Amino acid sequence: MDYQAKVAVVTGGAGGIGRGIVHALLTRGAHVVVADVEDAALSAAVDSLSSLGTVRGVKTDVADSESVAALADDVYGTEGRCDLLFANAGVTSGGGGLPWEQEINDWRWCFSVNVFGVAATVLTFLPRMLEAGTAGEIIATSSGDGGVAPVPYASVYASSKAAVSCFIEAVAHQLRTTGAPIGAHVFYPGGGLLDTGLWTAARNRPAKLERVRPRPPAPGTTFPEFKAQLEAAGLPAEVVDLDWLGLKVLEDLDAGRYILGPDAERFAPLLHRRADAIAQGELPPTLLH
């Protein structure tokens, strides 16, 4: 793809994986609009990346459909188009644990960003992209956790990402069926350990969606603790270069893949075992098996 003439919108692009995607898009010559809820991170990302190309930030809360509508108005009013839409913003649910110990506000917060946020982003931009009649791509960031198989102690997050994968698959089929010049893709971040702000996602949790019963952070719930645990157990703990991961997304997009990210082949044996279990009416193995 020639990225030079393309306008890309990246939600959650101020940090972590989204910032890596913005970095990659800029190095390939795209014009990028970064949409993020976190003011300081947004300014810092735009300042630090602006030497690579044309990038600007628009403060956006994807959990608020009016905020997403304002983002689209801003992009279509300023850039006049959106060719590449990355629905990437996401959060955890505020810590794992037994599924029945999660609170309804854990569900509300996680789904408001991961599911309703992705839905609002697609529902707001896609009709305008279709109306433009030009080629385009929509990429939603899911997770192997839920998108491929659940991690049982992350039941809420896994459920949200299963919804993202299912929704984007439906969108991709319908776009293909209607012969639209736009493709939809799902992105599974991976390739190793991801040292991102997801570990501190609660920094953006709205006060009205706090837990009723606050719980102290469990051991192993910071990135350094998690990494140290893996190392102590002799397990692979290599940290992924997020700029490399961003480039990998564009490479897979250029290759015409539906599933983007470095781990698709690694998931295959697990998916076969899941299919066999499902066909026999058994409980399928989790992402941890």
Ligand SMILES: NC(=O)c1ccc[n+]([C@@H]2O[C@H](COP(=O)([O-])OP(=O)(O)OC[C@H]3O[C@@H](n4cnc5c(N)ncnc54)[C@H](O)[C@@H]3O)[C@@H](O)[C@H]2O)c1
């Ligand atoms: N880190 C991982 O291990 C991992 C693995 C698989 C999938 N993912 C997914 O990758 C995506 C990016 O996460 P990350 O790991 O880079 O975390 P991150 O916290 O570093 O980045 C997420 C970005 O989204 C923004 N954001 C949060 N709530 C928002 C909202 N309501 N509106 C707009 N922006 C909002 C944050 O400010 C942040 O800049 C998420 O969808 C996440 O679920 C992460």
